[in-house]
Amino acid sequence: MNKTLAETGKQAQAAAVRRKRRRGDNLSGYLFIGPMLLGLTVLTIIPTIISLILSFTDWSFIAGLDKIKFTGIKNYSLLFHDRVFLISLKNNLVLLLVVPIQLIISLVLAVVIDKLVYFKSFFKVIFFMPYISSIVAVAIVFQLLFHPSYGPVNQFLKALGVKNPPIWLADVHYALPSVMIIMVWVGIGFSLIVYMAALQSIPKDLYESADIDGAGTWTRFTKITFPLVSPTTFFLLVTGFISTFKSFDIIKVLTEGRPAYSTSVITYYLYTTAFENLKTGYASSMAWLLFGFVMLITLFQLYGQKKWVNY
Amino acid sequence: MRKQNIIGRTMATILMLMAGMAFVTPFLWMISASFKPEIDVFKYPIEWIPKHWNIVDNYREVWVGEHPFYVYYWNTVKVSVLTTLISLLFSSMAAFGFSNLEFKGRNALFVVVLMTFMIPSYSIIVPQFMIFKWLHLFDSHLGLILIGSFSALGTFMLRQFFLGLHKDYLDAAKMDGAGNARIFVRIAVPLVRPALATYAILRFIWTWNDYANPLIFLRSDSLATIQIGIQKFASESGAYYSLIMAGTVSAILPLIVIFVLGQKQVIEGIALGGVKG
Numbered sequence: 001m002n003k004t005l006a007e008t009g010k011q012a013q014a015a016a017v018r019r020k021r022r023r024g025d026n027l028s029g030y031l032f033i034g035p036m037l038l039g040l041t042v043l044t045i046i047p048t049i050i051s052l053i054l055s056f057t058d059w060s061f062i063a064g065l066d067k068i069k070f071t072g073i074k075n076y077s078l079l080f081h082d083r084v085f086l087i088s089l090k091n092n093l094v095l096l097l098v099v100p101i102q103l104i105i106s107l108v109l110a111v112v113i114d115k116l117v118y119f120k121s122f123f124k125v126i127f128f129m130p131y132i133s134s135i136v137a138v139a140i141v142f143q144l145l146f147h148p149s150y151g152p153v154n155q156f157l158k159a160l161g162v163k164n165p166p167i168w169l170a171d172v173h174y175a176l177p178s179v180m181i182i183m184v185w186v187g188i189g190f191s192l193i194v195y196m197a198a199l200q201s202i203p204k205d206l207y208e209s210a211d212i213d214g215a216g217t218w219t220r221f222t223k224i225t226f227p228l229v230s231p232t233t234f235f236l237l238v239t240g241f242i243s244t245f246k247s248f249d250i251i252k253v254l255t256e257g258r259p260a261y262s263t264s265v266i267t268y269y270l271y272t273t274a275f276e277n278l279k280t281g282y283a284s285s286m287a288w289l290l291f292g293f294v295m296l297i298t299l300f301q302l303y304g305q306k307k308w309v310n311y
Numbered sequence: 312m313r314k315q316n317i318i319g320r321t322m323a324t325i326l327m328l329m330a331g332m333a334f335v336t337p338f339l340w341m342i343s344a345s346f347k348p349e350i351d352v353f354k355y356p357i358e359w360i361p362k363h364w365n366i367v368d369n370y371r372e373v374w375v376g377e378h379p380f381y382v383y384y385w386n387t388v389k390v391s392v393l394t395t396l397i398s399l400l401f402s403s404m405a406a407f408g409f410s411n412l413e414f415k416g417r418n419a420l421f422v423v424v425l426m427t428f429m430i431p432s433y434s435i436i437v438p439q440f441m442i443f444k445w446l447h448l449f450d451s452h453l454g455l456i457l458i459g460s461f462s463a464l465g466t467f468m469l470r471q472f473f474l475g476l477h478k479d480y481l482d483a484a485k486m487d488g489a490g491n492a493r494i495f496v497r498i499a500v501p502l503v504r505p506a507l508a509t510y511a512i513l514r515f516i517w518t519w520n521d522y523a524n525p526l527i528f529l530r531s532d533s534l535a536t537i538q539i540g541i542q543k544f545a546s547e548s549g550a551y552y553s554l555i556m557a558g559t560v561s562a563i564l565p566l567i568v569i570f571v572l573g574q575k576q577v578i579e580g581i582a583l584g585g586v587k588g
Contacts, residue, residue: 025412025413025414025491026414026415027414028408028412028414028490028491028492029408029412029413029414029417030408030414031408032404032405032407032408032412032491032495033404033405033408033409033420035401035404035405036401036402036404036405036424036461036466037405037420037423037424039401039457039460039461040423040424040427040461040463042442043439043442043457043458043461044427044430044435044461045423045427046438046442047435047437047438047439047442048430048434048435048438050438050441050442051434051435051437051438054437054438061437061440061441061444109327109330112323112326112327113327116319116320116323116324117320117323117324117327118320118321118324119324121574123327123331124574124578125570125571125574126331126334126335127331127334128570128574128577128578129334129335129338129567129570130334132516132566132567132570132577133338133520133563133566133567134519134520134522134537134538134562134563134566135520135522136520136522136538136541136542136562137341137541137559137562137563138337140541140542140545140555140559141337141340141341141556141559142337144344144352144552144555144556145337145340147353150353151353152340152353152355152357155353155355156355159355159356185333185334188334189334190581193578193581193582194581194582196582197582197583242431245431246431246432246433248433248523249522249523252522252523252526253522253542267433270433271433271436271527274436274437274440275440275527280437280441283437284437284438287433287434287435287436287437288434290431290433290434291430291431291434294429294430294431294434295429298429
């Protein structure tokens, strides 16, 4: 820790240079961040403000700006009496279940792959493939696999002797669970990779001393692995929740909210309201509620992190 | 003891291979279906290796048929490459500014960038659409590229790496009279090259797979990207499932290739972003 005189001198010199440069830094600093900041202002910040303003209006963007009517919080109160919106919101809440299921499966896979398996990186690639593939392609493939009458899944079930296999995406009760199965399938690779990185950072000697104490596999998992990856679990839980609120592609391609809105979600209802029914104001209030939910989860992250995470 | 270990490992590997089947089977089915004549697609038991091959006809129909995939491909390659390059340039510049330069209001501006990251893209598509109409960016590749290029994510990710650079190293260059632009190009960028590669691959994959933005900001069929193309193809060509599967194989294949070639970068990038949170 002893600093030599030469090093201290060098540091003092460097600090002087830093001070002298500061004025020059001001200008070049703005030049460096300028393009990104300009882009974000035009494409994100201004739209956010416009969206907030429009959420208090009754307006359609094909009508022209002079037709704007301010209606206060009417859009928001309408939303809570809008059956389709409430169903979509409920479906979004059900979709949250995807995340813990995904995390349990991927943690188990990660532990097995990390410690007990040959060809580690081969497995990483295999499980990650769905995540790399486009959701549009995946959705189309699953549509065929789960086809009610010809799909391989139902043909297989029939061959096993199941008389009336579920008609999956066409059935009001099975459609949302089918979507959830696909979402779990797609997302496992991501959590798996993050978990494997977390497992690698657990000190080996913890396990060694547990071995000396005669701890079994299960005890080692519950007493060492699980607590030590809890920050990762928490991170994956929060980002997972946020991303389920943003799922749109899979619904649009797979079901378009059908049958009978049983798979509609907020983003999809927002899309149809804005671009098919052309109710700009109403769609904007939905957009802000969506933003609100995401913010709520983010706040939960900020406060919850200290409480529930064991470092 | 050792022998037991080997047996245990082999068992676990076999078990994992079975789990892995659940992940590979849909892909294998897709590829196999794309090689078959239409009537064989839903045959049961499944002919994993087709008895009758129709590969040339299927792929020719998809690539140069009524919805020509080569157009969608070219559009997607163009948009993805340009988005990646522009995003890489502006993100790394901003990241360098926020990490290694000192200027007035730096922290406040960084908080602004942070906040844009929390806004879900679906919350602002309507005003974005209106702005694009006004600026005549609607139904153009330029608009799509701009939307993809300006994301705070790259700025965050790369900033982490620029923060990790040794300050003395950069200060030494300053003492030699190098300007910030020169330091950025000659020293900082080369030092974080692995991080840039990771971000570039991820951005390329995300743009290639993007469905919502082309759906909303493009209208002309001649400008459509692959994701829009296969969906159109799937909904308009009715029951030609072998052709649809040839389309999805074509859409996924380049990404699988890029992923396998760059898997180290992709996996490390995801792991790093994830663990750091």
